[in-house]
Amino acid sequence: MAIQRLLVVLCVAWPCHAFAADVTELSEEAYLGEMPTVLTVSRLAQPVDESPSAVTVIDEETIRASGVVDLADIFRLVPGMYVGHNAGYFHTVNPTVSYHGLTDAYSRRMQVLIDGRSVYSPIYGGVQWSDIPLAIEDIARIEVTRGPNSASHGANSFLGVINIITKHTSETLGNMAVLTSGSDRKGLTLRHGGKEGDLQYRITAGLKNDQGIQARNDDKRIRILNLRADYRLNAQDELEFQFGYNGGDREEGMLEEDALVFLPRTKEVYNHFEQLNWRRTLGPEAEFKIQAYHSYDVSDDHVRSADLSFLPVPLLNPRLAFDHEVMTERYDLEAQHTFAPSATTRLAWGGGLRLDRTRSEVFLGTDDTERFRLSRLFGHLEWNPVQRLIVNAGAMLEHNSMTGSDLTPRFSVNYKLAPGHTLRAGISTATRTPTLLEEKFNMRILIPTAVPGLTLFEQQFLNPGRLSPERITSRELGYQGQVGALSLDARLFHDQIRDVIAQYRIEPFPHPADLTPISDRTLGNRNSSDLTVHGFEAQAQLRLGSHTRIIGNFSHIRINPDMDTTFTSSSEASRFEELQASMPVNSFSLLAWHRFGSGWMGTVGYYQLGETKMPGDGNHVDSARHWDLRLARSFTLGRTQNQISLTSQNAFDYDYQEFARYNSMQRRTYLQYRVDF
Template identity: 35%
Template sequence: MLLLGCALAWSARTSAAVTESDFLDEMPVVLSVSRLSQPVTEAPAAVTVIDRDMIRASGFRDIPDLLRLVPGFTVAYTRDNTWAAGYHGLGDAFSRRFQVLVDGRSIYSPHYGAVYWSDLPLSIDDIERIEVVRGPNAASYGANSFAAVINIITKTPAQVPGEFASLQLGEQGMRGLTVRHGGGDASMRYRLTASAQQRDRFERDITEKTFSSGDNGQYFEASKTYFVNGRMDWQLSPKSDAMAQFGLSQGNWNAGRRVDEPRAALEPLEQDSRALYLQFAYHKVVSPRREWRVQAYYARNRFDANALVPIVYGGTDYGVVEVNQYLLQTRSNIELQVNEQWMPNLRGVWGGEVRHDTVNSPENYHSGRTLRGSLARVFGNLEWRPAARVLVQGGAMLEQHFYTDTDISPRAAVIFTLTPGHVIRLGVSRAFRSPTFYEEEGNKTLLQASGGVADVVTVPPSGGLDPERILSREIAYVGQWRPLRLELDLRLYSDHIDHFIGQVKSTVTDVGSFQPKVFTFTNIDGTIDAEGGELQLRWRPTRALDVSMHYARVFLSTNTSDDHFIKDIPKSAPRNNWGLLARYQLGNGWETSVFAQRNGTQKWLTEGDVTREFNRVDARLARRWKWQGHDVEAAVVGQNLGSDYREFRDTNIFSRRVYGSLNVAW
């Protein structure tokens, strides 16, 4: 923190030379809340913008880590190259309560509901900004926009002409190489990116576990991922344009554990992952008052890991067990969005979407058949200004889902302008989360090589599942303090959740298995309430200093009769959580930044352990210069410069590590 203190002292000496017009001319404009372009002071819900300066200053090279910059979020790497994220608690290994978009393309998994960050064919260097809508946003993006919406907006080809190369090398087996080429002319521009990334996430040898879920031994979480993606933008006429994207990735991963425990061998150490997507969009400006956009995309993810394991457990020989974690899932989607301005004080957006998902996984569904499901949606959002200082917003999504039939997700918000740049927002919204294929039909079964059943892990729920429901209410203040060059966002919220879907022990007990625990998913009885507050600020007192800070406090309670969840749910969010990112330009091309985080104790649900409170401090020192006409940046980043901490599981030990990077653009 000494570095930050020096930066603050220097800024006090130099701020007199800086005029107010140099900073905060306008509040950030966001696109993701209501599908309307609007400043954050006029958005109907809370939103955090992570811009490219924050991304670079953080030193993070994995996209999920950027959520550490958002109030109320907790982030952790789990295992098998999967990340967990929670917002106001309720986080598990699959982050199933978020809608994550990349340029409008949903990457929410139809199987688990997980977000497969590790095989997402996207370089962090190609991200322009990330908009995180904090709270339910099903009125704009439908079911599964339950806790938050994370919209990743990539750089257009026009923003990245020429060549770019980025190299990282560091401890814990960190290796990374990204190259990009951008070209074209005024009518057609393109960019093409290729990348190879390698990680070794945690300490491998575990000799002291803290909770009962782990065993001493060797744990493997190493990955090699290769991908290529491209984008082309066409200006077809002064009033129409088109866009096409594609991406391919392949991961050669090592995961699992090697301990003195027969069941550990059921986790294959070698894993193979492949993903691809194709996306097309056409945009047309019909008149100054009307424009429309249609987009279609196809995505495919395949995961494969298998092994033949002889199991002798408790004195019983269960024979050779065939572990086959093959999973293939696809998504096809087409969407229309129309933006209209009917009157000077009334505008809106409306449209519809049709989606088709498929999943095939013989082990997870005890069947070779492909599960299929289609959904259809129509949506609309209005923005009406009845008076100069009053803005009324409302919208809803009507959705027909293949499991849960028809749901309506409404939202309403009223924004009062106290003085220019200072507003109070009152909002209420309802959202649903539909069950995933695995929650509804999962029947994970391990077979013997001879064909007999060796173990049953999950069975489908009887009677089907209802969608989770949340009613969210908030009061918020968003302001811009120009004399202090400060942007401030304060939010108080109250969320009420029912029909929560959780994993419980099934009444099926006698399956002739070496693991006599059988699970199923069910709607937990009772309700869950989350209440608390969030604060985020952005302070830029001089051209040299940029500080972002956030704080969140949450109280979780439940009245369920389930002994497991009544203990775990209130602990699933840290009571207090804060983070800070400070960047300072030292001059002569030098720049330094500090990231600090404090995360309170929390319990990750289902597959996770209790994560004890921890402090984390990262630091980055970089310099930019010109070399033979090229833009060059070299940096060294130290992550977790304090004590080791445990992440998600007590066997995931995140230790101190350092890496260097070199970027060249020409």
């Protein structure tokens, strides 16, 4: 049945007689020349039709043509991916970017890397997209592995991996300035790149003031600074150093009539990282490299409650206030050796060590620093026994201080039916380590009163720990094809997820005898029932010469409890219903641009999502669609290259909501001017 469905899709995409005719017109060399090379999936440089998993490549041309100013928006162009802005109220006023759903405001089941450095949060899971010290203008390409990839990148590479690859300093020599102004947002980015002998470097600085969505307390004032230096020691050795900083004010909180705590407020965040890479070239197919990085992130939040005088007891203070500082720090060291053992094989292997330090008195119920230690060994082998057959096999062995040891293997076979047409069949496994919030979230709000011996409290979360990692086994059948100017990537997938970590209500919940609870809504986390995620997704790209390009994506996804699932409580069943609805059944995106004469370029983007019901701070959102329009003009002025563009998001002002009904995205129009000199 799976093969029949795939063939139906292919015949719909191309008439079968044209399929047969065009195959003979495309040589093997021309075909390979058209296929982009990916670096992320197996840690080996491979054409996309030889990689062990489906992958979406978003290049610099696509990023610039789309006109995005928020990095998260670009992932709307990945089939099966969901983007929701301003998701939540408490340390979550931040885009949610998830693959195949199964998420609340924190997208915990996808790994995100920047030049190989993980920005996955150990306490929340997922990524704080607004807090990444990165300018969009410095991105060379983005590779998105659509499927589990723990074999290459370890735990939390569960449903997919995003790897953002920045430009080499040789590509950014000279100066650049970008000014953005429009609907409730302003921004300025400056960049200088230079060269001194064998040293090349760039410095990028930026400011952004984003007033977010109307009727929300979600303004962001963001400052970034990024430095990269590449130094060629000799013909074999190269050093790369990076430094990044992001800081500024973020607004959060609910309206007073809707909240007991978490009122509108402004918090300060800042983070920085330092990264050093050493690469030694050992031969045409051989390399040894070491990567080391350190990152530090602090959120300084002063939280106050609503007026509590309505409670039927006299209070010492009708308003409560507490400091909610969250600190995370990471040290990571990794080594990798790549070589070709024979004429038909290539191998990448290595290992790494990591230490995470986290402190959050409010979330974790202690002012102690939590430490998480991780060690790993990995290996990936590519074997080309005959001309048309590629076999990929790999595995990761990890040990961490929270859940112990895990082995996550992957195996796939790619067979080239003819030049330009490849079938892929694969099976992969992955794990997801519980976040600190899932394992140790212990949040209690104390309310002192004027009555002797009476202290009220609300125990919001109480996690006993001892969670097991989530586990996934993913099977896929994929097709990668190219006929002339049209390329297609289609896949059928079936994912079985075990030991799903889900919230449940603790009834009754334990509490000290000297404290009086004011509610019984205490939540905890535990390993619960199993899920299956299955469906079909496809991405197509059409290039008409050098002037026109069209990218289309479609996904159909079903999330269901395993047939043997039995729920132990109504809250657990309700949580699983939310997980089922956390991804639209059908979603579609289209981006098309055309270069006219005299430097003009026009872009049209169309995005359509089915209904969702997000867990946590989210709720039911109906099916929605919106159009983005962009018009740009490039011109030369003296020795400078200039571009001025006008972009309108949700250009026709449709009633478009994401994640929750309170996140209503109205038309946003902004003007951007870029000059390279």
